[in-house]
Structure formats: structure tokens, C-alpha cells
Amino acid sequence: MAHTVDRHRLAAAIERELALFRDRHPRSRALFERARAHLHDGVPMSWMVRWAGAHPLFVERARGARFTDVDGHEYVDLCLGDTGAMTGHAPPAAVEAIREQLGRGLTFMLPTEDALAVSGELSRRFGLPRWQIATTATDANRFAIRIARHLTRRPRILVFSWCYHGTVDETFAVLSEGKVVARPGNMGPPVDPAVTTRVVEWNDAAGLERELSHGDVACVLAEPAMTNVGIVLPEPGFHAALRELTRRAGSLLVLDETHCLSAGPGGCTRAWGLRPDLLTVGKPVASGLPAAAFGFTDEVAARWRANAPADLADTGGIGGTLAGNALQLAAMRATLERVLTDEAYARMIPVADRFADGVEEVVREHRLPWYVKRLGARAEYGYREPPPRNGGEAAAAADPDLDRYLHLAALNRGVLMTPFHNMALVGPDTTRADVDRHTDAFRESVRGLLA
Numbered sequence: 186m187a188h189t190v191d192r193h194r195l196a197a198a199i200e201r202e203l204a205l206f207r208d209r210h211p212r213s214r215a216l217f218e219r220a221r222a223h224l225h226d227g228v229p230m231s232w233m234v235r236w237a238g239a240h241p242l243f244v245e246r247a248r249g250a251r252f253t254d255v256d257g258h259e260y261v262d263l264c265l266g267d268t269g270a271m272t273g274h275a276p277p278a279a280v281e282a283i284r285e286q287l288g289r290g291l292t293f294m295l296p297t298e299d300a301l302a303v304s305g306e307l308s309r310r311f312g313l314p315r316w317q318i319a320t321t322a323t324d325a326n327r328f329a330i331r332i333a334r335h336l337t338r339r340p341r342i343l344v345f346s347w348c349y350h351g352t353v354d355e356t357f358a359v360l361s362e363g364k365v366v367a368r369p370g371n372m373g374p375p376v377d378p379a380v381t382t383r384v385v386e387w388n389d390a391a392g393l394e395r396e397l398s399h400g401d402v403a404c405v406l407a408e409p410a411m412t413n414v415g416i417v418l419p420e421p422g423f424h425a426a427l428r429e430l431t432r433r434a435g436s437l438l439v440l441d442e443t444h445c446l447s448a449g450p451g452g453c454t455r456a457w458g459l460r461p462d463l464l465t466v467g468k469p470v471a472s473g474l475p476a477a478a479f480g481f482t483d484e485v486a487a488r489w490r491a492n493a494p495a496d497l498a499d500t501g502g503i504g505g506t507l508a509g510n511a512l513q514l515a516a517m518r519a520t521l522e523r524v525l526t527d528e529a530y531a532r533m534i535p536v537a538d539r540f541a542d543g544v545e546e547v548v549r550e551h552r553l554p555w556y557v558k559r560l561g562a563r564a565e566y567g568y569r570e571p572p573p574r575n576g577g578e579a580a581a582a583a584d585p586d587l588d589r590y591l592h593l594a595a596l597n598r599g600v601l602m603t604p605f606h607n608m609a610l611v612g613p614d615t616t617r618a619d620v621d622r623h624t625d626a627f628r629e630s631v632r633g634l635l636a
Contacts, residue, residue, distance in 0.1 A: 188551050188635045195590055195634055202593040206238045209597070212255045213243045235604045237592035247274035249614030252601075261600045261619040263540075263609040268444050271469035271562070272524045273612040279472035282519035283512065292510035299514035303478075306521045310451035311442070311464055313480035318509035318517075322443040322467025323351030325479040326406060328503045329463045330355065332481070333404035333437045336488045343383040343396055343405045343436070347576025349413035350406055350441050351467075358382045360577060386575040387411050388419065390426040397434035404437040404463075409453030412444040414579040415606055416558035416565045417572075424459055437462040437485070443477075444468075447537075447563035447610060450527050456561070471516035472524060478517075529613040533562040536620055537611040540564045543624030547631055565608045594630040595623060 207214065217240040221227035226234050233241050242254045250273055253259045265271050272279065304316040319325040330342055330353070344350070346360040347368075357371040358378035365379040383402060385392040396402070405427065411417035431438040440461040442452035446469060449456045454464060462485055467477030481489075493501060507513075541557045541564040548555045554570035568587060573579035592602050600623045602609060609623065 188553055190587060190634045192586075195586055198630075198633055199586065199590050199593065202590065202597055203239055205597050206593060209258065210238070210240075210242065210254065210256050214240055216243045216255065217241065237589045237596060237604065242596075249273045249275075250612050250616070250619055259599065260596070261615075261622055263611070263615070263619075263623060264601045264603045265610045265612050266468075266473065267603050267605070268446070268610060269468045270473050271446065271610055271612055272472045272520055273614040274473070276472050276520075276524045276613070278523035279516055279519045282515045283472075283474070286512050286515035289511070291512045292507055294506070296509070297511045297514055299511070299518045300509065303514055303517045303521065306518075307466075307478055307480055310521075311454050311466075311480055312451070313461070313464055314483055315486040316478055316480045317503075318513060319467070319477040319479060320475050320505050320508050320513075321351065322441065322465055322477045323353055324505060324508070325465035325467055325477040326350045326353050326356075326439070326441060329439045329465055329479050329481075330404060330406065331502050332463065332485070332489060333439065335492060336485065337403045337435065337437065339401050339403040339436070341381060341383055341401045341403065343385060343393075343402045345387040345407055345411065345576060346384050347414040347580050348387075348406075348408065348411065350408075351443075353406075354378075355381045356406065358384050359580075360384050360386060386577055387417055388423050388574050390423060390430070393427065394430050397430055397436055400434070402434065402436045404439050405431050406439045406441060408441050408443075409445045409448075409457065409459060410560055411576055411579070412560065412563070412608075413605070414576045415567045415573065415582075416560050416563065416608075417575060417579055418558065418560070420574065424457065428460060431462075439463040439465065442466045444563070445560065446470075446525070448561035449530055449534075450525065453560075469525065470520055471513055472520045474513060474516045476513040476517055524613065530562065533611045533613060533615065536615050536617060537562045537564050537609070539617055540609050540611065540620040540623060543620060544627060547624065547628045550628075551631055551635055553631070562611045563608060564611075565606065567607065590634075591627070591630055595626045598622070598626040598629075600626055 217227045228234055245253050245255050250262055251259055252262050307316050308314050342355050344356050350356045357368045358365050359368045365384045367374050367378050383396040385396050438461045443466055445453045463481045465479045470476055541559050544566050545557045555568050556572040557566045567582055568584050569582040595602055
């Protein structure tokens with residue numbers, strides 16, 4: 186018989202962990218109170234309030250897979266900037282390249298030689314021959330959507346329910362009782378999302394075929410595996426169906442590899458032999474500096490060139506004055522050539538497997554109806570059995586109170602998890618001892634909850 190969580194014990198455990206957190210972090214608390222005078226909610230970006238503690242930690246320094254807060258506590262960082270620092274903090278090769286480029290200039294609106302190396306390496310990794318540089322993955326996704334609409338002359342896009350592709354307006358839509366509605370928390374949508382977006386559940390090939398049959402979908406935008414509502418992997422044959430159905434419907438296929446870079450040096454696209462029309466990637470590609478890229482096939486490049494006059498390139502909705510600047514490209518080159526290498530992944534993925542094995546051991550030991558999913562250097566656990574097969578099922582299985590307790594208990598024992606869900610990301614410097622520290626904290630936390 187599966188064990189269940191005692192909710193009264195859970196509430197009491199949260200209060201104990203909160204008291205410990207407050208006692209251990211007086212300087213972070215003081216800085217947070219001061220910050221509230223001029224920063225909205227006391228943080229520089231609103232989502233920073235999502236941490237499990239009574240306030241966010243303030244960081245003093247970081248290197249590799251660890252950081253130290255202003256109260257002097259060191260942590261194993263399994264969040265790694267929610268993928269932005271998948272390289273580890275301050276990787277020496279990237280720091281050296283950034284420091285050298287700072288002395289030569291940051292941005293010119295002109296290319297540097299690094300652009301050739303970056304585009305060539307991206308092409309080698311992902312198999313797409315043409316590339317452009319953006320500032321964020323959000324921008325890259327927005328630009329890919331614009332290109333798709335321009336080339337197909339179609340108004341809508343299609344996404345999968347509970348997806349996440351940055352702050353792209355059209356993607357904040359979910360299915361509710363079969364209807365397209367704004368995702369909960371969608372702030373100030375410019376139009377009803379049903380006007381711009383068709384939504385299908387992940388792994389629903391029949392639903393995908395039905396929605397594409399309307400003939401108004403410019404592109405399907407998808408992660409190769411869902412990662413922002415927990416890891417939801419594609420079922421066998423789903424990617425083949427996705428590729429065949431988009432081609433048959435005349436819709437472009439855009440794969441967002443930003444989080445799926447955990448799968449390997451070329452993300453899931455390389456690991457699984459996928460063939461998108463366009464591909465976007467961001468976050469860790471410049472070792473934490475804002476940078477992203479989008480690639481596309483020769484066919485897309487030819488159609489774009491034939492339908493986009495060069496003298497209007499600066500007003501076409503694609504670009505940004507700081508996109509493709511010299512500092513970005515220097516950091517991207519160093520990251521791709523010397524940090525997120527094949528050798529680095531060969532170290533990272535076995536350590537992530539060890540993390541998952543440790544969690545699975547605790548789940549089996551206590552007969553919990555929970556699951557663990559893996560995606561290369563990324564692993565995640567959730568609270569249902571069987572595992573969810575789409576975003577709707579994953580969202581329905583969420584347990585915010587249990588999340589908060591487990592995250593806070595880990596934090597108080599020196600381990601930082603991603604605040605939005607139970608994801609651990611392993612970087613090049615993460616060790617077996619680091620993930621074992623999480624396993625010990627996880628086991629201790631779970632034992633205190635079970636009825």
C-alpha cells in the first residue's frame with residue numbers, strides 16, 4: 186500500500202523550517218526589508234518572490250556548482266539560474282573571453298570574427314545551416330513566430346497546453362474543458378489567446394491533426410520534451426507524427442531547445458535525430474550573459490530572403506540594437522567551444538542519473554506514489570503515479586505546500602532547488618557528493634511527513 190503525506194505534519198514541518206530559515210539568514214532578511222523601499226516586492230524581478238523561504242537569499246559570490254549568501258552559508262546549487270547558469274557559475278574559459286572582450290569593446294552594430302565560429306558550431310550541433318543571434322530565448326521565439334507568419338501568411342500558432350516559451354504573448358494559453366483560455370496568472374494579455382493560438386495537449390497526435398486541419402496555423406512551437414510543468418517526455422512515435430503532420434498541413438515546426446540543452450550538446454534535436462524548420466535556444470549559451478540564437482533551414486532562409494526587402498530589415502519586428510553584440514559572441518564562442526562540450530556532458534549526465542537514482546530509492550523505500558523523470562543532465566520528481574503524459578495532467582498533480590516544504594528543507598540543509606518545480610540541473614562542476622547531499626536531505630524530509 187502506498188504511503189500518503191500527513192497534511193497536519195506537513196503544515197507543522199513548514200513552520201519549523203521557516204523558523205530555522207529566519208534564524209539563519211538575518212542579513213538577507215535585512216537587505217530584503219531595505220530593498221522593499223524602492224524595488225517592487227523587494228526584488229529586481231517579480232518572480233524572485235517565488236522562493237520557498239520567508240524572503241529570497243541575497244548572494245555574495247558563486248563559482249562552479251556552489252554559491253555563498255551574505256550570511257556566509259554555502260550551498261550546492263541545483264537550480265543553476267533555472268538553466269541560465271547550466272555552465273556553472275563563472276566558468277574560467279568564459280570569464281577569460283568576457284574579460285578580454287570588455288577591453289576591446291562591447292557592441293558595434295557590426296560583426297566580429299567570433300560570429301563565424303558561433304554560427305558554425307551551432308550548425309554542427311543542431312544540424313540547421315542558417316543562424317541569427319538574439320538577446321533572449323523569448324526574443325528568439327518571437328522572431329521565429331514572426332518569420333513563420335510572414336512566410337505562410339497564416340495568423341495563428343499552435344502550442345501545447347502548459348508549455349512555457351518565455352514571455353511570448355501567444356504562448357500563455359492552456360486548454361480548459363476543451364477551450365483555449367489564458368493561462369492562470371497571464372497579466373494583461375493583449376487579446377484573447379484564442380484569437381492567436383490553437384492549443385493541444387502534449388502527446389495528443391489526434392488532437393494535433395485536428396487543430397492543424399483548419400489551415401490557419403503558421404507554426405507549431407514546442408519544446409522537444411516539456412520541462413516547465415515538470416519533465417513530460419514524448420511518447421514513442423509522437424515526434425514522427427509531429428513532423429509529418431506539420432509538413433502535411435504546411436505549418437512550420439519550431440523547436441525550443443532552451444531547457445532541453447540538458448539532453449546533450451545538441452539538445453534533443455541531435456540526441457533524437459529531430460528535423461525542425463526553425464530552432465531556438467537561449468539561457469546558458471553565453472555562460473549567463475543574455476544571449477540566444479535561432480537557426481533555420483536553407484529553405485526557410487531562401488523564402489525569408491525572397492520576401493523581406495533588406496532596406497526594411499530594421500523595422501520588420503526582428504532584431505534589437507544589442508542583439509549579436511561583440512560581448513555576446515565572445516561569451517557564446519567560449520561557452521560552446523570550451524565549457525558546454527561533449528566531455529562536459531559525459532561528466533554531467535551520470536551525476537544527474539545519480540540524483541535521480543537517489544530520489545527513486547527514497548520513493549521506493551517509503552512506497553510513495555511519486556515519479557522521477559530524467560532528461561540528460563536534468564532530473565525532476567512529482568507527486569502522482571503513473572507519471573503525467575501531458576501538461577494538463579502535470580499541472581493537476583502540483584502540490585505547492587509539499588513543494589515549499591521540500592525546497593525549504595533542502596535549502597536549510599545547503600541545497601538549492603529550482604523554485605518553480607522539483608527540478609535539479611547538474612552542471613560541469615557538480616559532483617556525486619553534491620547530489621548525495623540532496624538525497625540525504627530528501628530522505629530526512631520525507632521521513633518526517635508520512636502517516
